[in-house]
Amino acid sequence: MTINFEGKVAIVTGAGNGLGRSHALALAARGAKVVINDLGGARDGSGASSLASQEVVRLIEENGGEAISHGANVANFEEVQDMVQQTIAKWGRVDILINNAGILRDKSFSKMSIDDFKLVIDVHLMGSVNCTKAVWDIMREQNYGRIVMTTSSSGMYGNFGQSNYGAAKMAVLGLMNTLVIEGAKNNIRVNAIAPTASTRMTEDLMPEDVAKIFTSEAVSAGLMTLCDDDAPNRFVLCAGAGGFSRARIFETEGCFIPQQSQTPEAVRALWSELTEQEGQTAFESGINQSEKFVKKAVTYMASQR
Incomplete structure (x- = not known):
């Protein structure tokens, strides 16, 4: 069965570049109306510009789709609420939320400032909380919602120099686990993607020849399966370079001591x-x-x- 998003409205955060851009273009190509959210800052979260998000809107419209841009900082709940209100005013509903926006402030824990730790938490974790909170009641009233968190192997398994990023990326899985339970009666399904792709977030981490196979489009192909009508629930999909797998936490049967x-x-x-x-x-x-x-x-x- 062909996966399509005709009649659906999607918000993709951090959609001006990299994975978010790829996700937004893929959703639009399959019929979704898309909100291109991007603050337009640098990889470390500094600065702001609407040029990248407007370019994605232009590409979608040139291909016959519908899209609008919004520069909300996902770490600011009031700005996120404004984005959602504009989406409702334009299209009357929100069916899909892709929590993709993120920044990096990598340093070993001993050298990392508390401010850099908090900022990464604010964008990745609180950004996901803010966006999800802003659409949650809308999805409950619709009795329909598809939400995708963006986690990472750095959170699930650890990675040197990324204590802030790893903490945030593991935290969104805790958020997902509870939202799955609370959203079930209203047909809200919440999943997570753990991507590996060559983007500006990873541009200095991969050799050029390796980066060529880690395309954003390979990740977006997996993401599409997490936000359509037949999406699973509480699923962590790992995707990169054409490889796809599932990550899950297991607990042993254990012992008993009187x-x-x-x-x-x-x-x-x-x-x-x-x-x-x-x-x-x-x-x-x-x-x-x-x-x-x-x-x-x-x-x-x-x-x-």
């Missing part, structure tokens, strides 16, 4: 049991962990009678 024996030595003694991967589970809610531990306790108490 109350009278709960010492650090007892925990260490059962280390091999609590780390045994056979039978590990991917939980759908935090309460599942509590339920597992209660079951273990109840089973133990029953065995003592």
Whole structure:
């Protein structure tokens, strides 16, 4: 079945360049009306310009699509609200939100200033929070919404010099996990893309010959599967250079230690049991962990009678 977005309205943040630009063009090519959001700043978040976002609008319109630009700083909730209000005034709805905007302020943790840490958190995490909050009630009233967070291997696995970026990118997965639960009854599905692409964010990290295969379009092909009518829910799609995979957190079955024996030595003694991967589970809610531990306790108490 062909994936299309006819009749859908999408907001793509950070859409003036790189991945956001590619996502916006791909959505528009398949029928979506697109809001091209971009502050137009440099990679480190400094400066502002509307030239890049207006160029994307021009490309979409030249190909017969519909698009508008908006320069909201995603870290500023009032500016984000204005963007969403203008979208509603123009097209009457918001169906898709792609939280893509981001900046880098890379340094080792010992050399990083608190201001640089906070700014990256503000753009990546609070930017995603602000944009999602601004469309959430609209999507609830429509009984339809598709939201994509942008995470990263730097958050899921770590990367030297990116404690701020990694913290923010892992945090958006925590946001996703709860929104999945809260949005389910209103047909709001929330997923995440973990991209690897050659953009200005990574331009000094890849050799030129390697960069050629890490296209933004390869990532956008995967992103399209996360925001159509048949999108999954709570899915972390990793994409880069034509490779696609799923990332997920699993928890081992673990062990049980009765109350009278709960010492650090007892925990260490059962280390091999609590780390045994056979039978590990991917939980759908935090309460599942509590339920597992209660079951273990109840089973133990029953065995003592």
